[in-house]
Amino acid sequence: MKIEVNGEAREGIATITDAVAAVTTARRGIAVALNGEVVPRSEWDRPLADGDAVEVLTATQGG
Amino acid sequence: MKIEVNGEAREGIATITDAVAAVTTARRGIAVALNGEVVPRSEWDRPLADGDAVEVLTATQGG
Amino acid sequence: MKIEVNGEAREGIATITDAVAAVTTARRGIAVALNGEVVPRSEWDRPLADGDAVEVLTATQGG
Amino acid sequence: MKIEVNGEAREGIATITDAVAAVTTARRGIAVALNGEVVPRSEWDRPLADGDAVEVLTATQGG
Amino acid sequence: MPQHATARTDPTRDADLKIADKTFTSRLILGTGGAANHAQLAEAITASGTELVTVALRRVDPGASGSLLDVIERCGVELLPNTAGCFTAEQAVRTAKLAREAFGTNWIKLEVIGDEDTLLPDPVELLDAAETLVADGFTVLPYTSDDPVLARRLEDAGCAAVMPLAAPIGTGLGVRNPHNMALICENANVPVVCDAGIGTASDAALAMELGCSAVLLATAVTRAADPALMAAAMRDAVSAGRAARLAGRIPKRHLANASSSFEGMADL
Amino acid sequence: MPQHATARTDPTRDADLKIADKTFTSRLILGTGGAANHAQLAEAITASGTELVTVALRRVDPGASGSLLDVIERCGVELLPNTAGCFTAEQAVRTAKLAREAFGTNWIKLEVIGDEDTLLPDPVELLDAAETLVADGFTVLPYTSDDPVLARRLEDAGCAAVMPLAAPIGTGLGVRNPHNMALICENANVPVVCDAGIGTASDAALAMELGCSAVLLATAVTRAADPALMAAAMRDAVSAGRAARLAGRIPKRHLANASSSFEGMADL
Amino acid sequence: MPQHATARTDPTRDADLKIADKTFTSRLILGTGGAANHAQLAEAITASGTELVTVALRRVDPGASGSLLDVIERCGVELLPNTAGCFTAEQAVRTAKLAREAFGTNWIKLEVIGDEDTLLPDPVELLDAAETLVADGFTVLPYTSDDPVLARRLEDAGCAAVMPLAAPIGTGLGVRNPHNMALICENANVPVVCDAGIGTASDAALAMELGCSAVLLATAVTRAADPALMAAAMRDAVSAGRAARLAGRIPKRHLANASSSFEGMADL
């Protein structure tokens, strides 16, 4: 199953939790979008489908 | 039948042609709106209905 | 003998000390000009001549 | 006899007329200073002395 | 060569103003509002050298003496109707259609006001009206703010020109934001007409130097003490500013640059 | 009426520039410094419409090709020599006398510089030189700072005009201090000529609007990408600014003043 | 009396900044963008005295050293996420929802850009996004142009503040159009925060003098040679401008008004 995480295709990602773990160990200040829509943390364990695009975002310096 | 021409109620106005004649002798540079919609000159003779509002407009100084 | 003190003609003024006493009881922050020239305090007792003009000056609000 | 013309030492210059001829053939719009002082054209033939400094000036572009 | 000189010294000669299908020699558009009477207006139009004047559409005034259209015709200039006074896109669209009917032109100076104290345009209603009128075949010249993004969107909507304000109508404050005006001119692919807020000749010249293709003004001329003389001033200011823009001005320097060389200074 | 219109639209018609014993139709004085060559200079002089050009006095250059005086003569304009480059009153006075001898004119643009980076005038040396030259019968036109008190003292010393700078020579920064320039114009009883610092047309127009009687510039024209075209721009800018000044501009307002009346708005 | 003096000399004492449900003592909001590193950022935040700093939302960077959130927490200031980089209302709305999820705040600095060279806001998309987010319960602080009509419409849409730009982001040009900024402040019923374009202390002071309730800046501090010192400068400039506004400045005069009376002059 192919999942895109932050623009990179990855293997072995079954859930959003997996996707987050793949790019960061941080838990605070993290938000996730699945195919453009925000996914509340309570739903991070629901299974992903092939071709899903996951964005794992956090705070960076900005004006 | 009551017709409003340029905001004034008038009697004895059957057509737009009558309405125009009631306020000006000019023919050039005149446009007419019936209840907000422009009426081409070719249709000035169609009968008005009670309560119709006619606007007879022309050029004035403007920036 | 006529002496002018701060622009006003006065009688009975024999010395600069008299002139100063005629317009103020203050001693601090006072300077005196006799006919345009500054007179140090040490010389305030020297006699004035008829027609002398004495200016008794002090600090006022200024920019 | 050494004469300076426009900052350059020159030989064989006996008069201002010589000095002018040494640097230009123009006659119009020319003024001459001898040791800093203007010399009217009428006096251009008076003899120069050793060490005299002659300035031969004309119009140039200026603001 | 004198011929060449003439060409060179008349920047409009080789660079007429083209808007949609029309070409103008004059780069000054005159608003007719504010003139004390028709005679004074005619004199100002003549002195300005303009070829295009704006008019508003209002209820016929039975008591009016003389026709504004006759004045414009006598002056031999074209007429550009506006939608002044409209606060909504719908009102402005209806007014534009009435103007087309009245004057037989599909050109419209599109004004949609968002505030009655400043008479500043409403960006949303303005863009909406512009899209509707372009779709209906109008040649739309929108009076807009000096917002470069809004100007771009109006151009993208098919407007034949964009007309950013120098300052609010009738204020005479001149180009309040030269930086925005320059940004608009740098990015526009249609003529930029500086519209409203001009107070005096140097304001008009500056607008042209910033890259505007033309200047539209009314109050500055019609309400000046001597309208005809101010009209002549604006005529000259617009060509001066245009020529200065084309001539390539010198750079600004912090320190001096001698115009009389020190070379060859006499030792006095 | 067209005749009248012409009169009205040509502010110089009824108001020539008078300095000392001379009268000029043009209110633009052109400095010749900075021109790439004589042909370009001639073209700029012609396009500018000027009647008076400045020159500096320097050692004759044996290698010079052609005479600047011939160019000026061919253009049919008068010559105003300057004392550019002088740092003391004595130097300037000597230079003025040499100029009188060379060109047969007692007119002199008096420059006494106090700093070589900014080329700004030295107020003390300038006033000293002005007094000496006036006493010697010269018609003195001093290049001065924009200090209203110094301008007054130069006028009191008998100068035929005062020529305050807009900005340092060749900087093209425009009128740095309009307030001072206005104060000088309000109080002067001789013509005020804005001299130096002009960069583009709107600068020249502004100087005239502030009340100057004329503008003197060199670099802005001679070093522009197209000197002749910039000369034409300056010609028009000076008459535009003069006309705007005479025409009585509208007051500046904080809020808008409708140029299209709301009266008679249709109910759409 | 010294107590009174203290009160008088601390304009924020009696006039805290209130936005929606929050109150701030500092009227300076600091953007974190552009800082060379976290240490420098922390020093600048401290020196600025700010209580609110903006952050952007971006993909987690596995290689990032240290957490920006830790820095902000250590400085004891609140966080305001922005939607920087969004070009459409939809993108901005999604970003705002993600920020709410990530940081547990419903406050959002709404940016919807219309042009990548100037980063100026798109008025139509901005207003659209603001309406959507307000309806979704967000406290919306929109970064907007200095268009008074757009500012009014954003306020009418329920924004908690309006944040007009002084000049384009990062340009340091200062308040390009003081007239528009003043018009916005005169008419707003929510706090006006001057956002973007500030370059130096006097710019920030001027924004407050024009009536702004606060100033938001990033680049001016983070990219200054000494960010902490510039942060202190901005802190003082904002309170100076606010105090000057409250203190009632003297009117501007054309002529002088003696501060030392001539009365009692000695005859010397």
Added chain:
Amino acid sequence: MPQHATARTDPTRDADLKIADKTFTSRLILGTGGAANHAQLAEAITASGTELVTVALRRVDPGASGSLLDVIERCGVELLPNTAGCFTAEQAVRTAKLAREAFGTNWIKLEVIGDEDTLLPDPVELLDAAETLVADGFTVLPYTSDDPVLARRLEDAGCAAVMPLAAPIGTGLGVRNPHNMALICENANVPVVCDAGIGTASDAALAMELGCSAVLLATAVTRAADPALMAAAMRDAVSAGRAARLAGRIPKRHLANASSSFEGMADL
């Protein structure tokens, strides 16, 4: 580190103002003219944080209530007498000598006015008086125009500082010619004090940003609606402007410079 921060954020800590033999922590000099009464003046002096205030010398007023000197003493600040109102060098020199006798200080703010409407200084009389007073052992602080050449000559004459005006006394017009002010600061080897014409906080900040070492003002504070609050504003504005100058401002750009990087943008 907090200690360091403190040092960094207090630009005056490492850079006191030195004039002649004295050192000041505050860079604001307050003129006492225009205050409604002594109580208000005392409050303003305290709020301003100044260490030096100016006074004029006038005939004793038998009816005067309370002594200005007592007020100044109670505030614990030093006194700087001026020669305000003098029109000639001779008058100013005599006044300076009387001030030295009255107050036991050889410091003098030298004013020699050339025009009673603008109160602008007379360059020739001013320089003459400065030379005389320096020779007589005075520490001379001349109130001068913003002419860089005159400022240089005053410095060469031995003045301890130069005090160019921002604008005429009491006009509140702010720094009319920032270019001249910057040129003076770049070239001066003595402190430059911006004296007269300041109207509000941003004016004072700008003067410091241009490179002035201090600001002297009276009317802006004493005639404000709330003098003490404006005094606090000026105190903060001067340190803000000084800090901004030292901090190294960002360059001005024509186009934007993103403060939120586009890198890492989510694909939404």
